Amino acid sequence: MKKLVLLLASLLLACPAAALADEFQVAVAANFTAPSKDIAAEFEKETGHRAVLSFDSTGNFYAQIKNGAPFTLLLAADSATPAKLEEEGGAKPGSRFTYAQGALALWSAREGYVDSQGEVLKGDQFKFLAVADPKLAPYGAAAYELLDAWKLTAPLQSAQRIVTGNNIGQAFQLTESGQAELGLIAWSQVCRDGQLSRGSVWLVPADLYSPILQDAVILKSAADNAVVQAFADYLKNSPKAREIILSYGYTLP
Amino acid sequence: MLLTPEDWSAIRLSLKLASVTTVLTLAVGAPLAWWLSRGEGWWRRFCGAVVTMPLVLPPTVLGFYLLVFLGPFGPVGRLFGQLGFRLLPFTFSGLVTASVIFSLPFVVQPLQNAFEALGERPLEAAATLGAGPLDAFLTVIVPQTRPAFLTAAVMGFAHTIGEFGVVLMIGGNIPNVTRVLSMQIYVYVETIEYARAHVLAGGMVFFSVAAMLVLQILKPRREKFAQGRI
Structure with missing residues (x-):
């Protein structure tokens, strides 16, 4: 009986880890749907790792993340929500960055x-x-x-x-x-x-309104996940991702 | 190519969700409707009001409370955690749970009305003939209220297919796991791929009309039934 319980427990523990090896779930603000699909496709082509994208409003994502959603990375439509998550301990400290700026x-x-x-x-x-x-x-x-x-x-x-x-x-x-x-x-x-x-x-000239920053943050559950970190770096620094973001009418900080 | 593989996946998920939900909602809703139709006490009325609540609550509000309630810090989520079960939000089982709750009034109401219209006499007659309560329910009540069961099933199924706010909140819009048809349309609208959205949305309009048509076809039988001709 004890053995069976141990076996079941180890299976339960092993399943999410196995799923995370190649696939990871990313929460994407609905307005960034199209560019994020292109970027994820390029990332998969280059690395073989697959970002599974979910689209919703940033506010809904906040509620879901606070209630145990399986997301590893949040691409928000604002800068306030990622900052709040980081402050409340729901995100990897220091992982926040602006991935796109709206016009x-x-x-x-x-x-x-x-x-x-x-x-x-x-x-x-x-x-x-x-x-x-x-x-x-x-x-x-x-x-x-x-x-x-x-x-x-x-x-x-x-x-x-x-x-x-x-x-x-x-x-x-x-x-x-x-x-x-x-x-x-x-x-x-x-x-x-x-x-x-x-x-x-x-x-509208950019000096007529405050910058519309869209920030990303790595979530606590994926703080040690190298693949998620690689995707965040790809989004932030790779020429390919930057080209896609610009082509969809965003600017970069 | 009219539909993409993602579209097919969303359609399959929606049909699977609606089928499972309809069966479960009927299984829960029929005894519940029966109990609600057999008395008037305040406790019964309170339960009736709770069952009807999803009709008037905004879907995102219902979704939010379900998320909190079933999540790791909610009462049900904590219990699940202690028992070593997987949490319901962001899984297919979570979608089913939420769908049963918001489809329940659509199933309970027609059944309750039919049971009330039936009155006590058929059951009394069955009892005098020696049938136990369960036997009487299955062999006397269910056949006599078959049109109401069909209405309940069609309404429950159609409403589950069309629901968006609750399943978006509780499901997390995860492809192949919880991204049902209504969410796939949302993704297309957000990416301004209106042509693809139109194909799916048009299909849904067609489906809804077909479902309501089925109800209309069933209606004459119900009226005849109410007049005691069946």
């Missing part, structure tokens, strides 16, 4: 609607401007910094011309469907291979 864009699904200086935002021809909720999304907060700087927040709000998406994905959908003529969205949502994919855009 804010004023975008319309219509060709030629947005001018090269963003002057359209000050005019009356558009009925609705879509932004992400500033309390929930860093891009939303950045959008309001621009509106505040241009003293547009109060007039647009009192005219009820601002529509709010829960996250940057929803703000994009509101604009993409044409319900809002303009949207303050992420450049990465409309950028393919470094070019505007469709519609018209004004890239």
